Amino acid sequence: MLEHLVESPAKPSRVVVIGSGGFVGGAVFRRLVDFGIDALPLGRKELDLTSDRASEMLRSMLMPQDAVVFAAARVPCRDLGIMIDNALITMAVIGALKGAPISHLINISSDAVYCDGPEPITEMTPTAPTTLHGAMHLAREIALRSDLDVPMANLRPTLLYGRDDPHNGYGPNRFYRLAAGGNVIELFGAGEERRDHVLIDDLAEIVLRVLLYRSIGILNVATGEVHSFRTIADLISGASATRVIIEETPRIGPMPHNGYRPFDIAAMRSAFPDFDYVKIRDGVRRLQPPMEL
Numbered sequence: 001m002l003e004h005l006v007e008s009p010a011k012p013s014r015v016v017v018i019g020s021g022g023f024v025g026g027a028v029f030r031r032l033v034d035f036g037i038d039a040l041p042l043g044r045k046e047l048d049l050t051s052d053r054a055s056e057m058l059r060s061m062l063m064p065q066d067a068v069v070f071a072a073a074r075v076p077c078r079d080l081g082i083m084i085d086n087a088l089i090t091m092a093v094i095g096a097l098k099g100a101p102i103s104h105l106i107n108i109s110s111d112a113v114y115c116d117g118p119e120p121i122t123e124m125t126p127t128a129p130t131t132l133h134g135a136m137h138l139a140r141e142i143a144l145r146s147d148l149d150v151p152m153a154n155l156r157p158t159l160l161y162g163r164d165d166p167h168n169g170y171g172p173n174r175f176y177r178l179a180a181g182g183n184v185i186e187l188f189g190a191g192e193e194r195r196d197h198v199l200i201d202d203l204a205e206i207v208l209r210v211l212l213y214r215s216i217g218i219l220n221v222a223t224g225e226v227h228s229f230r231t232i233a234d235l236i237s238g239a240s241a242t243r244v245i246i247e248e249t250p251r252i253g254p255m256p257h258n259g260y261r262p263f264d265i266a267a268m269r270s271a272f273p274d275f276d277y278v279k280i281r282d283g284v285r286r287l288q289p290p291m292e293l
Helices: 023-035 054-061 080-097 132-147 172-180 200-212 229-239 266-271 280-285
Strands: 002-004 015-018 039-042 067-070 104-108 152-157 159-161 185-188 197-199 215-221 246-249
Touching (some): 002 266, 023 039, 023 200, 054 080, 104 132, 104 200, 132 152, 152 200, 159 200, 172 185, 172 229, 185 229, 200 215, 215 266, 229 280
Parallel strands (some): 015 039, 015 067, 104 152, 152 215, 159 197
Antiparallel strands (some): 002 215
């Protein structure tokens, strides 16, 4: 659950966005700038968090009362080598922040920390990751919580999509790019898995609000609605000016998350009652360019 430390929203004096060159960090940085908040972007070009002097360099860039958004990571985490790199990144950030007079820390985690189950996921759902990606994020949360004494929020977004996503994972981004290139959208099986998808703009807005209220605790970032991958492919096809072919393919292996991963977003509604997520139908329209709708 999320707790606000201030009753009225107030801009932090400055926000340091660690990982601003990435999909999430870049979206957060742009939203902060648009809102008129002084923000320092730190991407890989500015700071290699796996280098020997990373902690020292990061600490030298911090100012008293900075708020920090920790969005730097190698993702998806699919092997032990990437796991180790993420451990080095986390160690560098902890080394820099330990004892530093920062005012607030927001860590971008993942819903992959949760186990699967028949009930909608909440912030109280047990953390029991079944993938290296989930284990990496949970280890990072535990390390930050154990080693730092600073007001902190852990945000756990579910599947993210948006125009600048570099990962091209199965879902809205890949489907849109395939359609834009005149290629066939291939579904796993019949595309019947139902998942929650969050537009990257919505995550950036939530980060902004958490900063304004100096919120602490845990918050899942999910819309509370699930849609099949077939539905998303159909939405993209329907929005296209040209014919888009959608093909089903034989499924190899079990269906991820048993084909159904819903969220109960009561905590989100309590924390930010005036916030509404972008509906998936409208969200896929924001993936242009490259396709004109």
